[in-house]
Amino acid sequence: MGYRYIGSKDKLAATLINKIKRKCPAATSVIDLMAGTGLFSLALRKEGYRVIASDVMTYSYHHLMVNLKLNHAPKFDGLKELVGSDDNTYENVLEYLNQCQPELGFFTKEYSPSGRPTAGCKSRMYFTSENASKIDSIRRIIKTWHENNQISDVEHSLLLHDLIMAANDVANIAGTYGHYLSHFVQRSTEPILLRPSVFEENDNTEGHEIRRGYAENLAPLLTGDVCYIDPPYIKRQYAANYHILETLAREDEPEAIGESGLRPWRDQYSNFCSKVRIRNAFDLIIRNINCRDIFISYSEDGLLPIDDLMAFLRQYGNVELSKIKYKRFRSNNSKKELELTEYLIYLNKNV
Numbered sequence: 001m002g003y004r005y006i007g008s009k010d011k012l013a014a015t016l017i018n019k020i021k022r023k024c025p026a027a028t029s030v031i032d033l034m035a036g037t038g039l040f041s042l043a044l045r046k047e048g049y050r051v052i053a054s055d056v057m058t059y060s061y062h063h064l065m066v067n068l069k070l071n072h073a074p075k076f077d078g079l080k081e082l083v084g085s086d087d088n089t090y091e092n093v094l095e096y097l098n099q100c101q102p103e104l105g106f107f108t109k110e111y112s113p114s115g116r117p118t119a120g121c122k123s124r125m126y127f128t129s130e131n132a133s134k135i136d137s138i139r140r141i142i143k144t145w146h147e148n149n150q151i152s153d154v155e156h157s158l159l160l161h162d163l164i165m166a167a168n169d170v171a172n173i174a175g176t177y178g179h180y181l182s183h184f185v186q187r188s189t190e191p192i193l194l195r196p197s198v199f200e201e202n203d204n205t206e207g208h209e210i211r212r213g214y215a216e217n218l219a220p221l222l223t224g225d226v227c228y229i230d231p232p233y234i235k236r237q238y239a240a241n242y243h244i245l246e247t248l249a250r251e252d253e254p255e256a257i258g259e260s261g262l263r264p265w266r267d268q269y270s271n272f273c274s275k276v277r278i279r280n281a282f283d284l285i286i287r288n289i290n291c292r293d294i295f296i297s298y299s300e301d302g303l304l305p306i307d308d309l310m311a312f313l314r315q316y317g318n319v320e321l322s323k324i325k326y327k328r329f330r331s332n333n334s335k336k337e338l339e340l341t342e343y344l345i346y347l348n349k350n351v
Contacts, residue, residue: 011326012297012324012326012342013039013040013043014043015324015344016040016228016295016297016344017043017044017047019295019322019344019346020226020228020295023293023295023346024225024226024293026225027049027225027226027293028048028049028050028225029049029050029051029052029223029224029225029226030044030049030050030051030052030224030225030226030227030228031051031052031053031054031222031223031224031226031227031228031289031291032044032051032052032053032054032228032230033054033215033218033219033222033227033228033229033230033285033289034054034055034056034215034229034230034231034232035053035054035055035060035063035064036055036057036060036063036230036238037060037063038053038060038063038064038066038067038068039067040228040230041053041064041067041068041208042067042068042200045067045068045200045202045204045205045208046200046202046204048204049204050207050208050224051068051208051209052208052209052211052222052223052224053068053208053209053210053211054210054211054212054213054215054218054222055212056212056213056214056215056239056268056270057238057239057242057246057249057268058212058246058249058250059160059164059242059245059246059248059249060212061157061210061212061249062157062158062160062161062164062249063161063164064210065153065154065157065158065161065210066154066157066158066161066197067200068205068208068210069154069157069205069208069210070154070158070197070199070205071199071200071201071202071203071204071205072199072201073089073090073091073158073196073197073199074090074152074154074155074158075089076089076090076093076151076155077089078145078149078150078151078152079093079096079145079150079151082096083095083096090158090196091196093159094162094194094195094196097138097141097142097159097194098193098194100134100137100138100141101137102130102133102134102136102137103133103136103137103140104133104136105133105136105137105139105140106136106253107127107132107133107135107136107139108129108132108133108136110124110256110261111124111125111126111127111132111180111244111256111261112124112125112126112127112128112129112131112132112133113125113128113129114129114132115129115132117256117261118255118256119256119257119258119259119261121258121259122259124180124259124260124261125172125180125181125182125183125184126171126172126173126177126180126244126261127167127170127171127172127188127192128170128172128184128188128189130191131170131188131191131192134191134192135163135167135192135248138163138194139163139248139251142156142159142160142163142251143251145159158197159194160248160249160251161197162194162195162196162197163194163248164245164248164249165195165197166192166193166194166195167192167244167245167248168245169187169190169192169193170187170188170189170190170191170192171188171244172184172185172188176241176242177241177242177243177244177245178240178241178260179259179260180260209222215229215231215281215285216271216281216284216285219284219285219288219289220288220289220290222289222290222291223290223291224290224291225291225293226291226293226294226295227289227291227293227294227295228294228295228296228297229285229294229295229296229297230296230297231270231272231278231281231282231296231297231298232270232272232273233272233298233299233301233302233303233304237265237268237269237270237273238268238270239265239266239267239268239269239270240262240265243261243262243263243265244261246263246265246268247263273303274303275303275304278303278304279312282312282313286313286316286347286349287316291349292348292349292351293346293347293348293349294346294347294348294349295344295345295346295347296313296344296345296347297342297343297344297345298342298343298344298345299340299341299342299343300340300341300342300343301340306321306343309345310345313345313347316347316349316350317347317348317349317350318347318348319345319346319347319348320345320346321343321344321345321346322343322344322345322346323341323342323343323344324341324342324343324344325339325340325341325342326339326340326341326342
């Protein structure tokens with residue numbers, strides 16, 4: 001299963017954590033302010049840190065629940081009569097969902113070639129009709145189980161996490177969900193299949209916090225020894241480019257707008273994707289967060305040239321810059337270079 005998200009720092013996690021350890025050896029808690037996939041939060045958890053993680057996207061919340069709260073499969077006690085009461089209840093639950101009968105629902109109508117979009121445009125091809133109708137059935141069952149208190153909140157998050165990952169595997173997209181491909185590629189014609197998540201078995205699952213909302217609004221409410229900020233750095237908005245995953249996470253049926261079928265997403269607009277607003281967004285976070293040691297990831301592709309960003313950050317304290325060569329996230333038709341320079345900025349705030 002793959003996350004397929006732009007900007008994921010999974011492959012840089014060890015480098016980032018080593019930098020935190022060198023600069024802040026006494027730190028025991030880290031704020032992962034724009035946590036995205038939750039993979040860096042998981043890496044921090046594995047290193048023994050208490051993690052305070054947040055993101056504006058709902059799908060991120062469910063990834064974080066799995067990565068920070070679970071070190072083994074939950075028991076799914078409320079479903080044992082339905083799926084079997086042996087020691088593999090989680091796997092039985094997934095098998096039950098994988099074997100459920102397809103149904104014609106929102107995803108079939110809006111995101112498959114056999115659908116008739118409400119917007120009146122041509123049928124969309126994000127998923128085959130078979131996979132879209134299977135998604136419709138699976139998401140309805142998961143939602144019903146949760147509404148009927150047959151599964152707990154963390155079990156609910158785990159199943160939505162698994163569904164999102166499975167949808168990523170068969171989505172007919174080049175890289176993001178900004179638009180679909182005009183012909184189904186081989187990967188997208190495979191039947192959708194929920195697979196068991198693999199859990200990090202260490203015991204550090206207590207004391208973590210997970211918040212959902214804008215970083216600028218949450219900053220005054222969060223306290224930690226270290227803060228890590230991995231903001232969007234280009235104009236591409238996550239809320240628009242991952243709208244289908246957000247719909248899976250929210251379990252709703254929003255208006256699907258235009259040829260791409262975007263959900264209304266302005267409630268999750270990031271100011272970091274705007275040259276006009278990015279400085280104010282940084283200012284609100286840095287001034288208000290209850291943390292003195294701040295690490296910021298940025299990129300040579302960023303809206304702000306690195307020299308401009310460094311000059312801006314010096315008003316808050318001492319700053320240091322490290323450069324890391326990193327494999328670029330590229331869609332299938334991208335002409336960009338394979339490598340880019342990632343920047344890691346360390347800011348020690350003035351008292």
